[in-house]
Amino acid sequence: MSQKPSIPKGTRDFGPEEMAKRNYIFNVIKSVYALYGFQQIETPAMETLHTLMGKYGEEGDQLLFKVLNSGNYLAKITDDELREKNALHLAPKLCEKGLRYDLTVPFARYVVMHRDEIQLPFKRYQIQPVWRADRPQKGRYREFYQCDADVVGSDSLLNEVELMQIVDTVFTRFGVRVQIKINNRKILSGMAEVMGAADKMVDITVAIDKLDKIGLENVNEELHNDGLSEDSISKLQPILALQGTNDEKLSAISDILKDSETGTKGVEETRFILDTLKKLNLKNEIQFDLTLARGLNYYTGAIFEVKALDTPMGSITGGGRYDNLTGIFGMPGLSGVGISFGADRIYDVLNTLNLYPKETATSTQLLFINFGEKETAYCLPVVAKARQNGIFTEMYPDKAKMKKQMSYANAKHIPYVALAGDNEIQAEKITLKNMGTGEQKLVSADELVAIIKK
Amino acid sequence: MSQKPSIPKGTRDFGPEEMAKRNYIFNVIKSVYALYGFQQIETPAMETLHTLMGKYGEEGDQLLFKVLNSGNYLAKITDDELREKNALHLAPKLCEKGLRYDLTVPFARYVVMHRDEIQLPFKRYQIQPVWRADRPQKGRYREFYQCDADVVGSDSLLNEVELMQIVDTVFTRFGVRVQIKINNRKILSGMAEVMGAADKMVDITVAIDKLDKIGLENVNEELHNDGLSEDSISKLQPILALQGTNDEKLSAISDILKDSETGTKGVEETRFILDTLKKLNLKNEIQFDLTLARGLNYYTGAIFEVKALDTPMGSITGGGRYDNLTGIFGMPGLSGVGISFGADRIYDVLNTLNLYPKETATSTQLLFINFGEKETAYCLPVVAKARQNGIFTEMYPDKAKMKKQMSYANAKHIPYVALAGDNEIQAEKITLKNMGTGEQKLVSADELVAIIKK
Numbered sequence: 026m027s028q029k030p031s032i033p034k035g036t037r038d039f040g041p042e043e044m045a046k047r048n049y050i051f052n053v054i055k056s057v058y059a060l061y062g063f064q065q066i067e068t069p070a071m072e073t074l075h076t077l078m079g080k081y082g083e084e085g086d087q088l089l090f091k092v093l094n095s096g097n098y099l100a101k102i103t104d105d106e107l108r109e110k111n112a113l114h115l116a117p118k119l120c121e122k123g124l125r126y127d128l129t130v131p132f133a134r135y136v137v138m139h140r141d142e143i144q145l146p147f148k149r150y151q152i153q154p155v156w157r158a159d160r161p162q163k164g165r166y167r168e169f170y171q172c173d174a175d176v177v178g179s180d181s182l183l184n185e186v187e188l189m190q191i192v193d194t195v196f197t198r199f200g201v202r203v204q205i206k207i208n209n210r211k212i213l214s215g216m217a218e219v220m221g222a223a224d225k226m227v228d229i230t231v232a233i234d235k236l237d238k239i240g241l242e243n244v245n246e247e248l249h250n251d252g253l254s255e256d257s258i259s260k261l262q263p264i265l266a267l268q269g270t271n272d273e274k275l276s277a278i279s280d281i282l283k284d285s286e287t288g289t290k291g292v293e294e295t296r297f298i299l300d301t302l303k304k305l306n307l308k309n310e311i312q313f314d315l316t317l318a319r320g321l322n323y324y325t326g327a328i329f330e331v332k333a334l335d336t337p338m339g340s341i342t343g344g345g346r347y348d349n350l351t352g353i354f355g356m357p358g359l360s361g362v363g364i365s366f367g368a369d370r371i372y373d374v375l376n377t378l379n380l381y382p383k384e385t386a387t388s389t390q391l392l393f394i395n396f397g398e399k400e401t402a403y404c405l406p407v408v409a410k411a412r413q414n415g416i417f418t419e420m421y422p423d424k425a426k427m428k429k430q431m432s433y434a435n436a437k438h439i440p441y442v443a444l445a446g447d448n449e450i451q452a453e454k455i456t457l458k459n460m461g462t463g464e465q466k467l468v469s470a471d472e473l474v475a476i477i478k479k
Numbered sequence: 480m481s482q483k484p485s486i487p488k489g490t491r492d493f494g495p496e497e498m499a500k501r502n503y504i505f506n507v508i509k510s511v512y513a514l515y516g517f518q519q520i521e522t523p524a525m526e527t528l529h530t531l532m533g534k535y536g537e538e539g540d541q542l543l544f545k546v547l548n549s550g551n552y553l554a555k556i557t558d559d560e561l562r563e564k565n566a567l568h569l570a571p572k573l574c575e576k577g578l579r580y581d582l583t584v585p586f587a588r589y590v591v592m593h594r595d596e597i598q599l600p601f602k603r604y605q606i607q608p609v610w611r612a613d614r615p616q617k618g619r620y621r622e623f624y625q626c627d628a629d630v631v632g633s634d635s636l637l638n639e640v641e642l643m644q645i646v647d648t649v650f651t652r653f654g655v656r657v658q659i660k661i662n663n664r665k666i667l668s669g670m671a672e673v674m675g676a677a678d679k680m681v682d683i684t685v686a687i688d689k690l691d692k693i694g695l696e697n698v699n700e701e702l703h704n705d706g707l708s709e710d711s712i713s714k715l716q717p718i719l720a721l722q723g724t725n726d727e728k729l730s731a732i733s734d735i736l737k738d739s740e741t742g743t744k745g746v747e748e749t750r751f752i753l754d755t756l757k758k759l760n761l762k763n764e765i766q767f768d769l770t771l772a773r774g775l776n777y778y779t780g781a782i783f784e785v786k787a788l789d790t791p792m793g794s795i796t797g798g799g800r801y802d803n804l805t806g807i808f809g810m811p812g813l814s815g816v817g818i819s820f821g822a823d824r825i826y827d828v829l830n831t832l833n834l835y836p837k838e839t840a841t842s843t844q845l846l847f848i849n850f851g852e853k854e855t856a857y858c859l860p861v862v863a864k865a866r867q868n869g870i871f872t873e874m875y876p877d878k879a880k881m882k883k884q885m886s887y888a889n890a891k892h893i894p895y896v897a898l899a900g901d902n903e904i905q906a907e908k909i910t911l912k913n914m915g916t917g918e919q920k921l922v923s924a925d926e927l928v929a930i931i932k933k
Binding site: 029030031032033036037038039040041044045048059060061062064065066067068069070071072073075076087088090091092093095096097098099100104107108110111112115116119120121122124134135137138139142144146148149154156158167168176179180181183184186187190194301304305306354355388389392395401402405406409412415416417418419420422423433436437 | 483484485486487490491492493494495498499502513514515516518519520521522523524525526527529530541542544545546547549550551552553554558561562564565566569570573574575576578588589591592593596598600602603608610612621622630633634635637638640641644648755758759760808809842843846849855856859860863866869870871872873874876877887890891
């Protein structure tokens with residue numbers, strides 16, 4: 026029975042070239058995480074729905090992929106329940122497990138379950154796929170990788186400083202110039218207080234977050250529609266208009282928020298982070314941005330976001346400080362701060378700016394042409410020698426036409442091809458062809474290794 | 480709302496030390512695959528049930544994890560169908576997708592879908608988790624990694640030779656002495672022919688496969704129960720009794736199978752593989768084993784299996800030649816040969832034999848003790864310098880008690896600790912403590928880097 030195969034919508038296959046590029050990205054991020062003392066963990070693709078449900082809001086609950094119970098999954102469902110035909114009510118009876126929706130909730134679950142094995146502060150990183158039943162569209166997938174690092178169990182702002190250094194190091198290694206924006210949830214809180222609208226904090230920040238896209242006038246209109254008084258809105262104007270260096274902005278906002286304890290705390294935190302970073306000579310600019318908001322229900326302190334300077338693309342990295350991540354699992358009082366690199370967007374940025382190292386496109390370095398049984402028998406020990414010397418080497422397995430073998434070498438971007446016919450066998454040599462220059466040379470096995478290893 | 484968290488049965492969390500060991504295993508396997516010109520691909524965790532169903536037998540279909548359709552998954556189900564309450568019939572209506580069950584079927588699907596981009600012969604490797612709703616038990620999990628490499632689109636026996644070299648190289652790098660057993664499906668076929676029981680081939684090989692465990696007498700009884708004649712069974716006895724070197728066994732079986740075309744082909748193939756390998760000086764022994772059977776419905780040529788010599792453990796690697804893998808997806812005529820390393824069992828073997836490199840347990844190499852704000856400000860540029868020199872470095876983020884910070888260093892197996900108080904600041908030096916020897920030294924930042932990089 027033959028069938029035309031397909032894959033579920035919103036999912037992707039990654040072929041060799043895409044994998045090489047993705048591995049390059051993951052390896053850079055991993056190596057920097059390791060440099061800063063973060064250790065890798067992995068959690069299962071499936072979590073219990075107890076762990077997942079109610080953690081991502083109502084929309085999130087609906088976007089969870091749920092896994093049908095094994096065996097007779099209908100056994101515990103009554104006829105009445107079936108007759109009701111209520112998809113929402115039946116789902117938790119049909120399914121006990123769901124696919125990981127992000128890396129943060131499984132991490133919180135991990136910390137609580139392994140509290141006795143973990144050394145606090147715990148610096149972990151995790152690079153795994155997550156699944157969301159979102160409507161697929163350009164750049165949005167139902168399966169995608171997240172690359173998170175978090176420190177839990179430490180309130181110190183040195184953790185925030187380190188995460189900024191990590192961002193700077195990672196993008197410097199990628200060769201991507203970025204702008205790092207930083208703000209603080211406590212400053213936003215203070216702003217709402219000063220505006221006399223502490224209860225409207227979410228509305229205020231949601232509106233402010235759109236400043237870039239819709240302009241000041243529309244932001245003010247939205248605030249008005251949210252029920253903020255003209256007085257409140259007018260108090261916000263000088264804050265949004267703040268210009269100048271980070272220090273100038275800090276000094277101005279410090280003055281504006283001087284009567285808000287929370288706001289003042291946020292200013293002090295931001296000042297410490299920025300002052301400390303000044304002495305560490307980052308390659309990229311860090312900008313204190315009072316209009317940066319991010320997912321507010323989650324974060325409680327510093328928040329940050331990264332954008333590429335040389336190509337338009339949304340946020341490619343973000344993160345912040347949160348309190349009480351593990352509280353939902355019965356372990357209150359743990360503060361944490363985390364960062365997440367957006368691998369898919371970084372992939373697109375590196376493609377657009379053509380920043381992948383040349384080696385990324387190369388896998389095999391040397392191909393031996395197959396002229397038949399006698400010739401391959403002569404070549405195989407040389408093939409083995411090349412590999413012993415760390416050269417990625419192939420012997421074309423079949424005695425195919427020369428043209429076919431050479432086009433195989435071209436398709437795989439193999440830079441060297443080795444040939445051995447009667448003449449070479451008699452001379453106990455190999456003809457080595459440089460596929461870039463076309464140059465051919467009769468060499469010994471040792472010379473061949475030396476040329477390619479050069 | 481607090482809850483005691485758990486993970487689905489049969490799944491595992493991997494903490495930092497387990498991850499380091501697993502990464503070591505995967506990296507060794509990956510690096511050897513790359514050395515032989517295999518390229519990595521990845522496929523989605525979810526495949527359509529069209530792709531998965533009917534590929535793993537009836538049991539396999541039941542062990543597939545099925546993913547509930549998003550949205551109103553009940554919409555297309557009639558009341559009558561619901562009332563029937565037949566879990567088997569309803570499942571394909573509730574679910575269109577399932578979790579990957581192995582890497583072979585997704586690979587076949589990949590080859591067919593991407594036939595126009597792929598260069599044949601296609602050498603791919605793939606290291607990803609698979610999911611099976613098996614009853615969990617010791618050493619059997621519902622989520623586990625497979626590490627497969629396959630060549631499709633080439634009949635050449637040089638591929639089999641290479642896979643044997645790969646096995647030899649991988650286990651040599653691990654430091655595990657192994658025995659590689661090889662046989663050929665065509666030889667087993669020939670044996671059944673010679674016994675006058677070509678139609679009983681599956682029964683014969685299933686019985687033979689148990690020789691190690693249940694002994695010759697019980698094997699013969701099983702064959703008898705399977706309906707084989709005494710004459711057939713007696714013809715098998717000299718084959719099972721074959722002893723000696725590979726060459727002696729080859730010569731004997733060649734004689735026994737001389738009237739079977741298929742059997743003779745199998746002997747020739749095995750002879751070519753073993754003769755070619757003789758010249759390539761493998762470190763581990765390859766044994767021609769006529770009782771090796773493996774999953775017979777699948778393989779059509781060479782089959783092989785690897786066992787550790789120094790610790791009892793089932794097969795830790797296996798593979799073989801198959802024909803027509805992609806035929807089920809409408810692309811007939813592609814032959815392939817593949818190998819699969821059993822990562823979980825290799826993990827256990829390396830643990831038992833204590834063969835992990837010492838570095839596997841180390842992540843952070845250097846910890847700076849935190850004595851307070853002034854001291855950390857002095858240390859941070861030195862921390863940055865250490866990292867610029869590739870040293871995995873941490874600054875303890877909080878001003879905690881010395882004892883707590885030192886026990887953090889011990890728990891993470893950090894070999895060097897750096898301390899700087901007033902004296903060090905005045906002298907513009909750092910005290911570096913070697914945690915192994917206890918030795919302390921007052922050094923400059925450059926000396927610190929030099930000592931740790933040594």
